[in-house]
Amino acid sequence: MRSKLFYRMDPPKVLVFGFGAIILLGTLLLSLPASTVDGKGLPILDALFTATSATCVTGLVVVDTGDTFTRFGEMVILSMIQVGGLGFMSFATLLAFILGKRISFKERLIIQESLNNETVEGIVRLVKRIFLFTAVIEITGGIILTLRFSQDMAAGKAIYFGFFHAVSNFNNAGFDLMGGFKGLTAYAEDPIVNITMITLISLGGIGFIVMNELFDYRKTRRLSLHSKIVLALSAILVFGGALLIFILEFNNPSTLKPMTLTGKIFGAFYQAVTPRTAGSNTLNIPDLKQSTLFLIIFLMFIGASPGSTGGGIKTTTFAVLIGAVKSQIRGREDVTFFGRRMDHTIISKSLTVTLISLFLIGLVTMVLTITEPGKEFLMIFFETVSAFSTVGLSMGLTPELSLYGKILITITMFAGRVGPLTLAYAIAKKRKEDHYRYPAGKVMIG
């Protein structure tokens, strides 16, 4: 029964049409007069852009969210974020699960290993657990942020702000209500906001499978290979990225220089975490140095982990590529992590995901250099990677985009969200069984 249901659905179609329908509904709602404070409703293209950005949990904004929308409009955005984020996380996790069931015993191990999901009720329980985790994390985050914001604003607004930003950040959506395109810069040195946000983003970004394993860790005392790689690489990217940003921005008078040491450390960490791929920011992005911006582009390109709310080529993909290069240079035939061998089909998958992403980013960047004449290349490149990896950070290009630029970035956000998953599905579906020499370790790619 279970298998029949899933065999009949074509998952990528469900994904594309499901997300498409939500975006169209959101576009309609945001263009209603009730959605904007000026009572005119958002122009249709801006509404489409915003709905796509929210549903794809990107966070690029052509208009400032806090300044432009009524409570109703903001709730439409928040709903799209929640549906998009939850839908995507469930879908990405389920897809791995479905692929595991229908493709091969070996890929199935990924899920078995981490979810122990052998019974008939597997899928239902899986989705239930995703919803439960999301609810617990968002409510906890929301309460903490509410307490913090209540020091600066009325209780009602503090609750609203607390929960909006908790949902937005756990889903790596990058939307904020602070106004004036300022992001969270007012809280750049605030320990509670920093710690809460960084935790929400990180949990959303490591993916449900890893969260689930961490949750069960006290019971099981073990982590799957997938989780080990995700946690190791995420730690390297966050601590390495924070260290570099700290050094690069230390003397920048527009960012870290005027801050206390603690503030500097928070600022560096937040900006190292947000490319995984939250998109909220506590430092003003255009004020960062070119070197920092380039580093952030690199971090955004890698993005989050599979089965998460985040985008990008994914930490595991990057880890496999690094592993492949290392083993090549050392003359080893096999790519190994934590004592397990990566099959070369995994390496090929990583390669494919990475090269197609690079190609699409290159193509969109090039077209934007044509449609946005006079704009700095770095600004365009940054915007493209941000859209493709569904990050939402911007050097300020988004509100200034031309008509064609807006359409192109809308498509890029959508492609960046559903594309890699669809691609992963297409690759996995058609793959033949290989002749294995000995048991291989597995991670998900894309």
Next chain:
Amino acid sequence: MRSKLFYRMDPPKVLVFGFGAIILLGTLLLSLPASTVDGKGLPILDALFTATSATCVTGLVVVDTGDTFTRFGEMVILSMIQVGGLGFMSFATLLAFILGKRISFKERLIIQESLNNETVEGIVRLVKRIFLFTAVIEITGGIILTLRFSQDMAAGKAIYFGFFHAVSNFNNAGFDLMGGFKGLTAYAEDPIVNITMITLISLGGIGFIVMNELFDYRKTRRLSLHSKIVLALSAILVFGGALLIFILEFNNPSTLKPMTLTGKIFGAFYQAVTPRTAGSNTLNIPDLKQSTLFLIIFLMFIGASPGSTGGGIKTTTFAVLIGAVKSQIRGREDVTFFGRRMDHTIISKSLTVTLISLFLIGLVTMVLTITEPGKEFLMIFFETVSAFSTVGLSMGLTPELSLYGKILITITMFAGRVGPLTLAYAIAKKRKEDHYRYPAGKVMIG
């Protein structure tokens, strides 16, 4: 005997120390008062930069070659270009040959297929043939250019200019004597200069193995897989690149717009050919549109073909990656070209060369954004790729580089020249024999 000789040398060391020694000698000579028209000799860092650029046949220049150097200085540069270009081409070809002999029967097929080099005199004959080809091509090119230049200048100068530019372009060195950093812009629409230069660059860039096979084609009536891939991809890059440049620059008043249709076509073709990786230019590079510049960065990154005078990740590397992605998407297990299967070790090699190149370019770009504050990102990125792929095109950053920038670009040029070969050697040397399922086709990578 032959094998003993080659087994005792460590080829990458020969390459690094050989090129290093030539660069140091060149630096010394260029810093002599006799080398510069102002009688002061070139400052030591500029001399090191120029000597590295010439020996690595890059063509980036901190001072204009024609304006700064005496005939003696120019001859020093030309000698370095010839020794560097010939040395590199011989070395790259020999390396493939040596690797073929010492590593595996299968890799050896690359050379056997194309050179039929089975006898004891193989290596000597191989080098002789490289020298012969070089001499014939450079003399033919030199004579044609001399005849053309003699219309604009005195006979003696025309001969000198004719041969200098023939040698510089066949070796993909990118140095010119025209003065004022103008490059060959004065001949942008000239059919003889365009056709001659494009032919010289293309022959130098397809590599000796392909040249040799083309030469023997009337006799053998067959091309190796390697040559087929090189020729197919080179054609795609040149015609595709030219078409895009033609479209992108068609209305640019600083480049193609004022030209005749024939001139426009020549301009587009020349600028599509020169990233493979000659570095001479007939359009003023900083005048090109951002989109064209980004396209040229992409073309420069791919670069020339293995065993040639050019740099970059190489056409075959790029072809293998494209093939890998295509077969993944189509669900095929094997990557095939012209009816031959690529072994997955070739794919891993391509991946390694590409990722390490991307990483180094990213790193150098990032450091340059720190050492060259206030310079446009695209300018820095362009310069880095140009140096790494030993192209020599520049948006004008080279003469304005800071002290650290000059040192970094010098190192990048050297690393870009000897690095990929050394890497290819390291990868190939340590590789173990695999268990083959059926015969696989081969191409060289790196």
